[in-house]
Amino acid sequence: MQVLNFKYQDSFTISSVNCGENHQESISKSTLLEIPNLHINTHEYTKNKSEKQLELLISNFLKYGVFTACFIVFVGGVLYLAECGLEPVNYHFFEGQPSVFHAPMLLVSGILSGNHYSIIIFGLLLLIAIPIIRVVISLLTFFRQGDFTYTLMTSVALLGLIYSFITAY
Amino acid sequence: MNILEFSLLIFIGSFAAGFLGALTGLGGGVVIVPLLTSVFGIDIRYAIGASLVSVIATSCASASTYIKTGYTNLRLGMFLEVATITGALIGATIASFISIKALTIVLAIVLLYSAYLSGKPKAESTDSESSDTLATNLKLNNTYPTTDGEIAYQVHSVPMGFGIMAFAGVLSGLLGIGSGAFKVLAMDRAMGLPFKVSTSTSNFMIGVTAVASAGVYLALGYIEPGVTMPVMLGVLPGALLGAKVLVGANTQTLRIVFSFVLAAMALKMVYNSLSGGI
Numbered sequence: 001m002q003v004l005n006f007k008y009q010d011s012f013t014i015s016s017v018n019c020g021e022n023h024q025e026s027i028s029k030s031t032l033l034e035i036p037n038l039h040i041n042t043h044e045y046t047k048n049k050s051e052k053q054l055e056l057l058i059s060n061f062l063k064y065g066v067f068t069a070c071f072i073v074f075v076g077g078v079l080y081l082a083e084c085g086l087e088p089v090n091y092h093f094f095e096g097q098p099s100v101f102h103a104p105m106l107l108v109s110g111i112l113s114g115n116h117y118s119i120i121i122f123g124l125l126l127l128i129a130i131p132i133i134r135v136v137i138s139l140l141t142f143f144r145q146g147d148f149t150y151t152l153m154t155s156v157a158l159l160g161l162i163y164s165f166i167t168a169y
Numbered sequence: 170m171n172i173l174e175f176s177l178l179i180f181i182g183s184f185a186a187g188f189l190g191a192l193t194g195l196g197g198g199v200v201i202v203p204l205l206t207s208v209f210g211i212d213i214r215y216a217i218g219a220s221l222v223s224v225i226a227t228s229c230a231s232a233s234t235y236i237k238t239g240y241t242n243l244r245l246g247m248f249l250e251v252a253t254i255t256g257a258l259i260g261a262t263i264a265s266f267i268s269i270k271a272l273t274i275v276l277a278i279v280l281l282y283s284a285y286l287s288g289k290p291k292a293e294s295t296d297s298e299s300s301d302t303l304a305t306n307l308k309l310n311n312t313y314p315t316t317d318g319e320i321a322y323q324v325h326s327v328p329m330g331f332g333i334m335a336f337a338g339v340l341s342g343l344l345g346i347g348s349g350a351f352k353v354l355a356m357d358r359a360m361g362l363p364f365k366v367s368t369s370t371s372n373f374m375i376g377v378t379a380v381a382s383a384g385v386y387l388a389l390g391y392i393e394p395g396v397t398m399p400v401m402l403g404v405l406p407g408a409l410l411g412a413k414v415l416v417g418a419n420t421q422t423l424r425i426v427f428s429f430v431l432a433a434m435a436l437k438m439v440y441n442s443l444s445g446g447i
Contacts, residue, residue, distance in 0.1 A: 055243060056237075066229045067230075077399070080395065081173050085172050085173030086171045088171060089170055116394075131229065132380060134376075135250075138247055160254040164261070167385070
């Protein structure tokens with residue numbers, strides 16, 4: 001079964017590439033992922049054009065979104081370690097964190113003054129926002145296509161997410 | 170130990186967890202929580218919060234790649250998201266009043282089950298005949314790319330899959346993990362999807378499922394920036410590297426070793442919990 005599975009995974013790569021003999025090669029193989037992609041796109045006949053556009057839009061949005069959020073958390077993290085890196089650790093006991101919901105303005109003023117905690121939290125909030133915006137993008141796309149079943153479905157998903165933040169608040 | 174050393178150690182541990190999680194297909198979350206609690210001695214609530222955030226980051230980043238390969242079934246993902254989001258809301262609500270001891274036991278059971286699934290070889294479903302009428306009405310049937318071109322597949326037992334997804338959502342909200350093992354179970358076994366399709370579609374949904382419980386976690390103060398930062402920055406590159414190496418790797422031995430590690434961590438957590446510590 002594993003052999004089958006292995007073959008299956010290998011279908012990712014183009015056949016002219018040798019099976020990875022060393023680490024370097026197995027990494028470089030995956031950078032070739034884009035090549036079979038092109039091949040897939042030219043032979044695509046079941047997914048229509050608007051569906052493809054949605055896929056591309058979501059894919060790019062997720063990629064840039066995550067890297068922006070990570071970059072912000074990284075900046076906040078560097079500042080945090082530079083400032084309090086030498087203090088002793090105390091995560092063994094739960095104290096709870098002050099909720100950003102109760103003081104949204106504190107977050108804004110914290111970012112402006114370069115407070116490391118506020119910058120990390122801002123990055124985390126941005127990260128949390130990415131899947132939500134992704135649902136909104138899908139909702140709008142389905143609505144524009146006149147696909148009401150999926151407009152309804154993504155609306156329910158979005159309402160669920162909004163509900164979770166409202167109850168938390 | 171000061172914060173700098175501690176953060177670096179967590180970063181390295183998280184990188185390894187993300188790497189192994191991606192290689193074994195279990196996801197980083199299921200490794201991160203026991204790692205942070207039993208190795209680093211961090212409170213399980215902080216561990217769950219940090220894991221949840223790293224799950225969102227990993228899911229979004231790898232979903233981006235998977236969508237481009239053509240395996241992800243967007244419609245199926247958006248349909249099942251309704252189930253996982255509902256489940257996650259319930260799970261996160263339970264998490265706000267359940268005792269730490271009970272939480273630890275649930276996590277240990279999930280770990281043991283994941284270990285069992287991880288050690289088992291995957292059965293590829295090849296049945297592509299009868300389809301669910303619900304699946305047809307919802308336009309869930311699709312195609313996926315192989316070396317022989319596009320192959321069509323059918324989606325089966327939609328209500329059953331929806332139900333298992335809701336359960337996976339509850340676990341995700343309760344434990345801050347992606348519970349990818351359960352999502353794949355629903356799509357592989359119940360709905361009869363090709364393995365690559367179920368893995369990448371599950372991955373696509375994990376981010377939004379995690380977000381559904383993130384609001385509750387933020388409000389409860391589970392998300393501690395100092396812990397979350399190194400975990401998230403470690404798991405993400407680890408998982409991306411793992412996914413790349415996976416393309417050419419034979420993971421059978423690794424899976425078996427890994428399932429023993431998971432089982433050992435689960436037992437240690439239960440032992441610690443019962444003997445009074447966290």
